[in-house]
Amino acid sequence: MGLDLLTIGQRPKGRTALAARWIVGYVDGRHKLLEQAEIVFEDDRVIHVGGPFDGPVVRRLDLGDVLVSPGFVDLDALSDLDTTLLTVENGPGWATGRVWPQSYVDRGPYEMYTPDELAFQKRYAFAQLLRHGITTALPIASLFYREWGETTAEFEAAAEAAADLGLRVWLGPAYRSGGMVCTAPGVLEPRFDEARGLRGLADAIDFASRIGGSHGGLVQAMLAPDRVETCTLELLKRTMAASRDMGLPVRLHMAQGKMERRTVQALHGTTGPQWLARHGLLNDRLIAPHAVEAEPEDLALYAQHNVTIAHCPLVYARDGEMLRSVRRCLDMGITIGMGTDTAPADMVLNMAVALMMGRAAEGNDRGLTSAEVFNAATIGGADALKRPDLGRLQAGSKADMAIFDMADSYFAPRIDPVQSLIFGASGRVTKAVFVDGRLSMRDGQVAGMDMAAARQQAQSQFDRLLLRYPERSWGQPTLGTMFPATYP
Numbered sequence: 012m013g014l015d016l017l018t019i020g021q022r023p024k025g026r027t028a029l030a031a032r033w034i035v036g037y038v039d040g041r042h043k044l045l046e047q048a049e050i051v052f053e054d055d056r057v058i059h060v061g062g063p064f065d066g067p068v069v070r071r072l073d074l075g076d077v078l079v080s081p082g083f084v085d086l087d088a089l090s091d092l093d094t095t096l097l098t099v100e101n102g103p104g105w106a107t108g109r110v111w112p113q114s115y116v117d118r119g120p121y122e123m124y125t126p127d128e129l130a131f132q133k134r135y136a137f138a139q140l141l142r143h144g145i146t147t148a149l150p151i152a153s154l155f156y157r158e159w160g161e162t163t164a165e166f167e168a169a170a171e172a173a174a175d176l177g178l179r180v181w182l183g184p185a186y187r188s189g190g191m192v193c194t195a196p197g198v199l200e201p202r203f204d205e206a207r208g209l210r211g212l213a214d215a216i217d218f219a220s221r222i223g224g225s226h227g228g229l230v231q232a233m234l235a236p237d238r239v240e241t242c243t244l245e246l247l248k249r250t251m252a253a254s255r256d257m258g259l260p261v262r263l264h265m266a267q268g269k270m271e272r273r274t275v276q277a278l279h280g281t282t283g284p285q286w287l288a289r290h291g292l293l294n295d296r297l298i299a300p301h302a303v304e305a306e307p308e309d310l311a312l313y314a315q316h317n318v319t320i321a322h323c324p325l326v327y328a329r330d331g332e333m334l335r336s337v338r339r340c341l342d343m344g345i346t347i348g349m350g351t352d353t354a355p356a357d358m359v360l361n362m363a364v365a366l367m368m369g370r371a372a373e374g375n376d377r378g379l380t381s382a383e384v385f386n387a388a389t390i391g392g393a394d395a396l397k398r399p400d401l402g403r404l405q406a407g408s409k410a411d412m413a414i415f416d417m418a419d420s421y422f423a424p425r426i427d428p429v430q431s432l433i434f435g436a437s438g439r440v441t442k443a444v445f446v447d448g449r450l451s452m453r454d455g456q457v458a459g460m461d462m463a464a465a466r467q468q469a470q471s472q473f474d475r476l477l478l479r480y481p482e483r484s485w486g487q488p489t490l491g492t493m494f495p496a497t498y499p
């Protein structure tokens with residue numbers, strides 16, 4: 012492929028034309044599939060999408076049988092070594108390290124990873140996102156193995172990692188004013204420390220003011236209060252005030268789980284979205300994963316206040332749960348973006364599951380179209396971030412592109428390339444990714460990282476974490492009890 016002429020990790024100098032069998036261009040306000048087309052970019056911007064470009068170019072690369080697509084926008088981008096994989100077959104959460112037992116709180120929660128390990132897992136996760144065609148990411152990680160919230164130090168490292176690898180990111184350390192504690196088998200109680208939450212917010216605001224727009228605009232800031240049931244009203248009020256003053260998106264998990272529903276009902280007498288609405292805290296800067304537990308009234312409030320849903324169907328489908336339904340949300344005018352939120356951080360697989368679960372939710376094939384799913388993974392996320400120059404390929408947009416191999420031998424027969432991509436259900440056909448005009452990934456490789464060595468490091472780091480699971484599970488069971496083999 013002609014991309015071999017470029018240097019990985021670098022932005023080619025001067026105008027580059029990419030000729031491809033297919034390009035998803037943006038024409039007259041919508042995606043359009045262009046055949047035998049060309050895209051031309053210079054520095055960080057697209058300057059032409061359409062037929063052969065007749066202006067001067069420094070190089071013209073013929074990519075052949077590929078689909079050039081806008082890079083995916085991941086609103087809940089997996090950024091650690093995924094621990095939810097342990098829970099797919101094993102539960103309940105309080106018995107398998109996902110709710111702190113009283114004994115762990117009494118001994119004093121501590122960081123289960125070193126600062127270097129925290130930095131490494133983000134860098135590794137960012138590389139995995141690029142390998143799956145994701146060009147914009149809002150990282151998400153678990154707080155279960157943390158002392159409390161995420162730290163600005165690790166997010167400074169994350170900003171460096173994004174800049175080194177060439178991934179567009181919105182960064183904000185997760186903060187919270189409380190957490191759930193298991194006080195007896197199956198008994199979970201919320202505990203709050205409001206001052207600690209407000210300190211977390213102050214740190215996050217300080218981080219945002221320093222980091223937002225850095226690295227040539229590649230690194231942007233967001234505010235990331237962890238989940239609605241672990242936030243006090245004061246924390247959310249101040250978060251939204253800062254978001255308004257600084258123009259920052261806010262990501263807050265709510266209407267996402269049954270424990271959350273019960274806890275918020277007990278604390279506030281209603282659902283998360285209705286609690287926020289009561290206090291005027293829903294707005295168009297809010298990105299809310301995952302809405303699988305949303306009431307019709309919650310969805311109506313999302314529509315009324317232009318809240319974006321971050322839809323992550325894969326991680327929920329594994330538990331037999333789904334958003335009910337994407338069709339209904341779209342018909343209500345709710346913006347739907349997508350997130351990976353689990354390993355593999357594969358947005359193509361996620362689109363496939365979105366299509367299948369979206370149709371299952373409606374009980375028929377009119378539940379959702381491939382175009383609607385593809386729009387969510389591109390335009391939906393970009394709109395949530397108020398960035399019309401992302402998620403689309405047209406003159407003036409950012410040169411953020413994913414290139415999918417349509418001649419892959421496992422990918423046969425190919426039909427319409429967008430449909431084939433989604434039905435093929437694997438991002439492993441991502442041949443290359445450009446971000447901000449820079450070749451950030453090619454054939455699975457990213458700049459400055461040996462993926463094979465990184466894979467080994469990631470595994471040993473995860474295995475060390477696993478050894479500490481008994482300390483934060485009720486009754487300190489053995490690993491074998493918590494996570495038995497598929498076939499004992």
Ligand SMILES: [Zn+2]
Nearest residue numbers: 087151300352
């Ligand atoms: Zn999530």
